[in-house]
Amino acid sequence: MGIGPSTKETSLHHFRDPLLNIINKDEDINLMGVIIVGTPQSQKEKYYVGKRAAQWAEAMQVDGAIVSADGWGNSDVDFANTIKEIAVRDIEVVGLSFIGIQGKFVVKNRYMDTIIDINKSESGIETEVVGENTVDELDAKKALAFLKLKMKR
Amino acid sequence: MSGEKRKLTIKAFNINKVELGSFTEIKDNVLKLDREYLNKIDFQNEIIKDINLKIISPDRHDQYVNNILDFIPISVKALGNLGTGITHTLTGVYLLLSCADEKGRQMAEFGSSEGILSDRVIFGRAGTPAKDDYIINFEVIVKEKYLFERKAAQSVHAACDNFLDLIREKLKNIDGRKADEIHKYEEKINPDKKKIVLVKQVAGQGAMYDNQILADEPSGFKGGRSIIDMGNMPVILSPNEYRDGAIRAMT
Numbered sequence: 001m002g003i004g005p006s007t008k009e010t011s012l013h014h015f016r017d018p019l020l021n022i023i024n025k026d027e028d029i030n031l032m033g034v035i036i037v038g039t040p041q042s043q044k045e046k047y048y049v050g051k052r053a054a055q056w057a058e059a060m061q062v063d064g065a066i067v068s069a070d071g072w073g074n075s076d077v078d079f080a081n082t083i084k085e086i087a088v089r090d091i092e093v094v095g096l097s098f099i100g101i102q103g104k105f106v107v108k109n110r111y112m113d114t115i116i117d118i119n120k121s122e123s124g125i126e127t128e129v130v131g132e133n134t135v136d137e138l139d140a141k142k143a144l145a146f147l148k149l150k151m152k153r
Numbered sequence: 154m155s156g157e158k159r160k161l162t163i164k165a166f167n168i169n170k171v172e173l174g175s176f177t178e179i180k181d182n183v184l185k186l187d188r189e190y191l192n193k194i195d196f197q198n199e200i201i202k203d204i205n206l207k208i209i210s211p212d213r214h215d216q217y218v219n220n221i222l223d224f225i226p227i228s229v230k231a232l233g234n235l236g237t238g239i240t241h242t243l244t245g246v247y248l249l250l251s252c253a254d255e256k257g258r259q260m261a262e263f264g265s266s267e268g269i270l271s272d273r274v275i276f277g278r279a280g281t282p283a284k285d286d287y288i289i290n291f292e293v294i295v296k297e298k299y300l301f302e303r304k305a306a307q308s309v310h311a312a313c314d315n316f317l318d319l320i321r322e323k324l325k326n327i328d329g330r331k332a333d334e335i336h337k338y339e340e341k342i343n344p345d346k347k348k349i350v351l352v353k354q355v356a357g358q359g360a361m362y363d364n365q366i367l368a369d370e371p372s373g374f375k376g377g378r379s380i381i382d383m384g385n386m387p388v389i390l391s392p393n394e395y396r397d398g399a400i401r402a403m404t
Contacts, residue, residue: 003356003404004264005273010224011372012247013280014400019351020392024338030348034395036366038357038385045385053352053387062348069354070404078354086352128264130221131278151347 003071004126006133007098007118013134019068019096022140028148032060037082039075046078054085064092064147068135072103080107087111092150094143098133100124114146159237159340161393164332166324168245171208171287177319179327184246186289190319196312200299202255204312209249209288214271218290219251220259221266221273222309223402224281228371229321231329236394240371241324244333246287250313254300260309262361262404291316303360310365310403314374321370338393351395356404357385363403366390371398379403 009017023031037053040046057065065086069079079097086093088111099105099117101124118135121127167182174185187193191204209216228242251267252260259265266273276284291313299305356362357380366388368377380388390399 002263002358002362005221005261005266006264008280008404009355009402010280011398011400011402012224012226012282013278014402015226015228015372015396015398016279017395018279020396023349023351024392027343028346030342030346031392032342032348032350034390034392035350035352035387036364036380036390036400037352037354037387038364038380038383039354039362040385041358049385049387056387056389057350057352060348060350062350064347064349065352066349067352067354071354071356075354075356082352082354126264128266129273129275130224130266131275131281134278134280136278147349148347151349 002073002075005128005130006121006126007070007072009070009134018135018137018140019066019143022137022144026144032062039071039078043077047081050078050082051085053082054089057086057091058089062091064151066094066143066147068096072098073106076106080105080109080112084109084111092147094147094150096135096139096143102126114150116142159391159393161237161338161397162239163242163336164239164329165242165244165334166327167333168243168287171246171289173208177323179323184243187319190316193319194312194315196315197308200295200305200308201293201312202296203294205292207290207292209270209290211285211287216270217268218249218270218273219253219267219292220261222250222252222260224249226372226398227317227320227324228398229325230370231325235367235371235397235399236391239329240397241327243324246289247282248317249288249290251290252293252295252309254295254297256297258300260295260300260306260361301360306360306363306403310374310401338396340391340393355380357381361404365401365403367394367399368401372401374401377401
């Protein structure tokens with residue numbers, strides 16, 4: 001399992017990413033940067049890079065983080081671990097991932113309490129239709145609204 | 154820490170017709186593509202068997218395409234590097250990169266999207282063209298034995314980048330005052346407000362699970378570094394670098 005046609009973020013998606021646009025429009029928020037982190041093959045490496053990403057977030061002294069993934073299945077390990085590593089540093093986290101019916105998390109932890117499902121297909125599966133199950137403006141607005149609520153606590 | 158940081162200007166030039174011609178040209182909202190393009194671009198002919206260029210007009214979405222590797226915006230730096238200065242980009246036309254081998258097997262890992270275009274794409278999403286956009290399908294046919302090798306995926310993206318350079322060369326020198334839209338982005342930090350970071354988890358496991366970061370040109374390939382080759386370690390981008398096409402998806 002990995003990244004299928006319906007969840008994959010194309011170069012065009014990255015160029016006009018709704019997450020960036022929504023966050024940047026919000027004047028109550030400072031976006032300090034965008035961390036790009038890969039998803040290695042081995043379990044050990046997954047933990048290694050996720051921890052480094054979290055350490056960057058801590059060094060930036062952020063109050064919150066939005067973690068987004070366009071793959072599912074084995075990359076849930078990376079997703080769950082990165083969220084945990086950020087949360088244990090007392091940084092509020094919201095995640096976005098494809099879940100639907102087919103993409104139920106293969107691993108989960110108690111820090112994954114605010115996850116937005118980016119599935120848009122009726123069947124809740126990898127439909128092999130490009131663009132179908134990708135983050136849109138509504139997902140981005142939800143993610144930011146949840147994060148702002150969590151940061152108020 | 155308040156005040157102004159980096160500034161980025163994106164100037165969009167709208168295209169309402171794409172056609173083949175005897176040279177590459179952008180004029181009066183028409184993009185002409187050089188029909189002799191294959192003689193003008195480098196590609197790995199040890200791996201790539203053939204390249205076909207198809208112009209798909211908005212009323213012709215009923216045609217077959219091979220697995221869609223990527224939708225790519227056509228952009229170039231007119232001034233400065235990624236994240237600063239001025240970027241020129243085309244709207245109304247996007248590139249669709251597709252790939253199969255000589256036997257029709259698709260370059261795909263985890264599901265593939267070959268088929269009739271209108272059935273295989275939800276148009277109008279952030280990552281896909283709108284229904285009334287033109288699509289340039291850069292179709293690469295690779296030799297059978299290389300289909301699932303990482304170097305094949307890299308050669309396909311490199312060939313496509315070389316093709317886009319023919320358009321970028323013209324787009325770079327277009328008069329910026331003729332832009333149809335101008336977007337200015339300034340990165341400001343307000344010390345009284347909450348600070349957040351966006352973490353994007355991207356693929357980094359091999360052929361068809363790769364991403365190229367910070368190429369020479371927006372959403373480009375050349376000059377960038379693969380997240381795999383960087384050990385999948387986190388890379389920090391400024392918001393403006395990210396919105397200026399710092400990532401070329403190779404999934």
